[in-house]
Amino acid sequence: MSHAKLFTPFRVGSLEFANRIVIAPMCQYSAEDGCMTDWHTIHLGQLALSGAALLTIEATAVEADGRITYGDVGLYSDANEKAMAVVLKSVRRWSDMPIAIQLAHAGRKASCEVPWKGGAQLPVNDPHGWQTVAPSNVPFQAGENPPQALDRDALARIRNSFVASAKRAERLGLDGVQLHGAHGYLLHQFLSPLANQRDDEYGGSLENRMRFPLEVFDAVRAAFPANKPVTMRVSGTDWAEGGWTIEETVTFAKALEARGCSGIHVSSGGMTPAQKIPVGPSYQVPLARAVKDAVKIPVIAVGLITDFEQAEAIIGTGDADMIALARGILYDPRWPWHAAAHFGAQVKAPDQYLRSQPAQLRDLFSVGKKG
Numbered sequence: 001m002s003h004a005k006l007f008t009p010f011r012v013g014s015l016e017f018a019n020r021i022v023i024a025p026m027c028q029y030s031a032e033d034g035c036m037t038d039w040h041t042i043h044l045g046q047l048a049l050s051g052a053a054l055l056t057i058e059a060t061a062v063e064a065d066g067r068i069t070y071g072d073v074g075l076y077s078d079a080n081e082k083a084m085a086v087v088l089k090s091v092r093r094w095s096d097m098p099i100a101i102q103l104a105h106a107g108r109k110a111s112c113e114v115p116w117k118g119g120a121q122l123p124v125n126d127p128h129g130w131q132t133v134a135p136s137n138v139p140f141q142a143g144e145n146p147p148q149a150l151d152r153d154a155l156a157r158i159r160n161s162f163v164a165s166a167k168r169a170e171r172l173g174l175d176g177v178q179l180h181g182a183h184g185y186l187l188h189q190f191l192s193p194l195a196n197q198r199d200d201e202y203g204g205s206l207e208n209r210m211r212f213p214l215e216v217f218d219a220v221r222a223a224f225p226a227n228k229p230v231t232m233r234v235s236g237t238d239w240a241e242g243g244w245t246i247e248e249t250v251t252f253a254k255a256l257e258a259r260g261c262s263g264i265h266v267s268s269g270g271m272t273p274a275q276k277i278p279v280g281p282s283y284q285v286p287l288a289r290a291v292k293d294a295v296k297i298p299v300i301a302v303g304l305i306t307d308f309e310q311a312e313a314i315i316g317t318g319d320a321d322m323i324a325l326a327r328g329i330l331y332d333p334r335w336p337w338h339a340a341a342h343f344g345a346q347v348k349a350p351d352q353y354l355r356s357q358p359a360q361l362r363d364l365f366s367v368g369k370k371g
């Protein structure tokens with residue numbers, strides 16, 4: 001029997017997790033008009049065989065103009081929903097890993113080239129570009145086309161788009177919704193004084209800056225089945241002077257908890273090119289710990305968590321309830337298998353792969369279940 005905390009079960013609402021390993025949302029920039037393609041079947045399919053507790057679908061735009069790039073996945077049309085259903089059917093045939101989706105609007109960071117072609121903002125008149133929107137008409141960086149400031153009607157429309165996408169997620173049988181309130185995208189733009197310079201009830205004080213993200217949370221929470229989790233991903237800090245702080249994050253997390261939020265996923269940064277991030281192993285874990293100390297709902301830590309003992313220490317010391325992996329699980333999609341082997345724990349493997357169990361690890365794979 002393994003004593004590793006990383007492999008203890010966990011429950012959020014109706015969702016049972018076999019261990020504490022979450023696959024973080026990762027944009028693939030491989031959709032067509034917001035529709036998932038067979039790349040997503042390959043990508044999500046292999047991650048669904050990894051033995052992690054939860055697979056999170058990449059940032060999925062609630063409106064076409066909310067995509068970071070023209071290759072982003074969306075859930076704003078019937079065609080988008082149909083394409084996602086095709087991918088999910090394949091993945092679910094071979095894996096019973098719970099699947100959540102991150103719903104997002106990129107705001108002023110929309111209309112960009114895909115990263116492997118440089119990632120720069122595309123002008124409005126580019127065939128792949130469009131006019132961006134934001135809380136205020138302040139661009140992400142100097143020289144970019146400024147976003148249009150959202151008026152009240154536009155805010156109501158975007159809130160409704162989040163709801164419509166959450167309803168599509170429900171129809172697709174997805175197990176949870178994560179709202180993207182991090183990395184300098186629209187909801188984070190409302191939170192941070194660096195992007196939000198409004199003088200109405202959506203800007204200025206912390207209470208006002210939190211208003212739109214909380215309205216979106218309330219509307220999505222009300223629209224998605226009550227027994228399924230709705231969580232928020234936050235940037236714990238902007239890592240920049242005059243920006244969003246960890247103290248404000250804690251206040252935001254408490255407000256979310258009071259409204260029935262199921263968990264807080266603590267990332268950081270993405271608001272300004274002026275950010276100074278002290279990058280290193282576990283660099284965002286202290287931010288997760290600050291939130292964890294202030295709320296009772298589950299907290300997920302992420303960011304350069306790559307080693308098994310490092311992950312175990314985060315769960316074991318109570319810094320967070322779960323850890324999320326992004327680059328590490330792309331590099332080694334069997335990370336959870338290898339972690340289970342390291343700790344003498346068990347992990348699910350698909351029937352087709354059971355014969356790969358190393359001879360000296362006779363109890364590594366739990367058998368008789370899908371993926």
Ligand SMILES: Cc1cc2nc3c(=O)[nH]c(=O)nc-3n(C[C@H](O)[C@H](O)[C@H](O)COP(=O)(O)O)c2cc1C
Nearest residue numbers: 024025026027058059302303304305325326327328
């Ligand atoms: C290819 C790639 C795509 C990403 N896309 C998203 C995304 O869609 N939504 C999001 O919140 N974060 C996204 N991120 C950030 C990751 O979820 C994660 O927070 C970050 O990479 C730090 O974790 P890591 O050190 O384990 O990679 C992405 C990261 C990578 C590497």
